[in-house]
Structures are given as C-alpha cells and as structure tokens.
Amino acid sequence: MLTGKQKRFLRSEAHHLTPIFQIGKGGVNSNMTRQIKEALEVRELIKISVLQNSDEVPAEVAQILTRKTKSLLVQVIGKTIILYRTSKTDPKIKLPS
Structure with missing residues (x-):
C-alpha cells in the first residue's frame, strides 16, 4: 500500500513517461499481462493508455x-x-517514507 507522499512522488516521476502499452478493443489478455x-x-513505473475505441x-x-x-x-487519470x-x-x- 502506498502512502499519499509516495503516490505524489511516483506521479511526479511518471509525469514525463509516455505510455508503453495500449489497451484497445481486445481488452486485457494473458500475453499483455505477461509483457x-x-x-x-x-x-x-509504467504508464498504460486505454484507447478511445476500447469498451x-x-x-x-x-x-x-x-x-x-x-x-x-x-x-x-482520464484514460x-x-x-x-x-x-x-x-x-x-x-x-x-
């Protein structure tokens, strides 16, 4: 479990990252989970985006x-x-800490 201070720190670290995974119409599958x-x-620390065409x-x-x-x-935040x-x-x- 992350504290508020740790979440703020990680959000600031992730700010400059670009999403490296995209979730589309297929949703989450076992291959994506493994990757x-x-x-x-x-x-x-990674960012994942949910595409507009995803349900x-x-x-x-x-x-x-x-x-x-x-x-x-x-x-x-958003998608x-x-x-x-x-x-x-x-x-x-x-x-x-």
Whole structure:
C-alpha cells in the first residue's frame, strides 16, 4: 500500500513517461499481462493508455492489472493508468517514507 507522499512522488516521476502499452478493443489478455509484468520488473513505473475505441473502463482495467501483475496503482487519470512495482532484481526507485 502506498502512502499519499509516495503516490505524489511516483506521479511526479511518471509525469514525463509516455505510455508503453495500449489497451484497445481486445481488452486485457494473458500475453499483455505477461509483457506488463516484464516491463514492471525492468522499469518499475509504467504508464498504460486505454484507447478511445476500447469498451473498457480505465478504473476497472487498472484493478484487473494490479491484481494480475501484483503491482500497485499510482493513479488513473482520464484514460491513462500508472502502475508501480519494485523490481526484485535491480530496484531503481527509492520511495520516500
């Protein structure tokens, strides 16, 4: 669970990031989940965008992804989702306490 201070820190870190995954009409599938897990292990903090043509609700997609990738939800703003998970092998982001 992230504190308010940690969420603010991660939002500021994610501000300059561009979304590296897009969720379209197909929704979330097992292949996408696996790729997101791999990206979280390398980057720790990622942005995902839900495309306009998608029938998915971004908040629901965020809940599904956090559960399947064992990550933490930083923010859902509009159609953009920000996820965080500490890397098991090489942690880069130091969260404030």
